[in-house]
Amino acid sequence: MSKKIQDENGNTFVEVKPLYKRWWIWVLAVVVVIIAIAALSGGKDDTSSNKNSTANGHSTTDVEKGNSKNDNSSSNYLTIDYAKVPIISEKDYKLSITDNSWNSAAISVSNARIVKVEPFEYDSQSGKKAQGLVILHVSVKPSRDLDSAYPDQSTLITSDGQQVDAIMPSIKGLTLNWGGEIANGADKSGDVVFPIEKLSTVSDIKSLRYKFSASYATDDYDDENYNHDYDMTINLNN
Known part of the structure; x- marks a missing residue:
């Protein structure tokens, strides 16, 4: 809830909380971090898959x-x-x-x-x-x-x-x-x-x-x- 402040002249102001003090900002930040980690993990798996599909050389057998x-x-x-x-x-x-x-x-x-x-x-x-x-x-x-x-x-x-x-x-x-x-x-x-x-x-x-x-x-x-x-x-x- 916002806090009301009254100055010496009788004017009333509403104190607005900074964004970093709002709970939903932190929830949103956590969600964004999770999505970013998942995206990076998926990219690594693709890279690993590509590496595994490359041909391996060897000496010609009989x-x-x-x-x-x-x-x-x-x-x-x-x-x-x-x-x-x-x-x-x-x-x-x-x-x-x-x-x-x-x-x-x-x-x-x-x-x-x-x-x-x-x-x-x-x-x-x-x-x-x-x-x-x-x-x-x-x-x-x-x-x-x-x-x-x-x-x-x-x-x-x-x-x-x-x-x-x-x-x-x-x-x-x-x-x-x-x-x-x-x-x-x-x-x-x-x-x-x-x-x-x-x-x-x-x-x-x-x-x-x-x-x-x-x-x-x-x-x-x-x-x-x-x-x-x-x-x-x-x-x-x-």
Whole structure:
């Protein structure tokens, strides 16, 4: 409440309190300070968020170089017959191997991929499971018409003594079931997949022996060259 003051002449005056003595001024000041602190805190959070979103540098890993991989994350898998099979580790070998032992066709192997996976059933009839896969990329370049060339229906012997036949499931990203008749002048290539039942590490396999047959049609009964058995040894530098 304002205080009334009367001077010596009988005049009455009302004493006005200074602003700093009014309670609502202090309440308003406190509110303003709280709002200012909240605004500053929000700005710091934004700055912190921006800092956290910046990229961090690191030395390039083998995985990023494409030399080898060792990652069992959910995004690292093979899609085999529409099922996701997790990859535990894998190793790629860039190759330059050509077999010219038969003058009717040259066979080249440009890549060998050794993959360790979570065990999966690769043969539903026998229930057999594989711990790994060997995937070869093979090319056939004939110099005459071949009526039978099946690099994808072949046999593999590993350096640790496993002998397996190629399989042709549906695997996303691979070209399978590509063998058959191959005409002169064609350059046909695709992938060949072998299940490996026992595989502790991808470095266990030091070499591969790759075998398949090819032939051409002929009416010459004396032609003993119409058929050929390819037998290629592939050494892997671990």
